[in-house]
Amino acid sequence: MKKVAISVTDAARNFADCVNRAHYQNVTYVLLRNGSPVARLVPDGEKVCKGRALAETLAMTRLSDAEARNWRSDLASARKVLKAPIDKWR
Incomplete structure (x- = not known):
């Protein structure tokens, strides 16, 4: 699958074309505002x-001891960086 970064303004101007390419050519668009993905x-x-x-x-995957240690370390690092989604409806 192809990924294309495009500004929100360009996506708005060419929305129908973006939708068609996503559907027919399996393209994913990353929409950028001020250079940051939104x-x-x-x-x-x-x-x-x-x-x-x-x-x-x-649960069905068997890891070696080294792989399990690396997995645990990666998971701990990800938990420090990633944030839970905010429920805006509360």
Whole structure:
């Protein structure tokens, strides 16, 4: 799948073309505002990994001791950087 970075302004000006390319050419658009990613326009058929599927796959995966240590370290680093989504409806 091809990824294309595009400004929000350019995406708005060429919205129909972006939608058609996403659908027919399997292109994902990363929308930028002031050079920073703010949203994505993705093809509907794109596979998304859900938390439950990831947990089930990890439960069946056997890692060596070194791989398990690396996984634990990567997970700890990710938890420090990533933030939980904010529920704006509360």
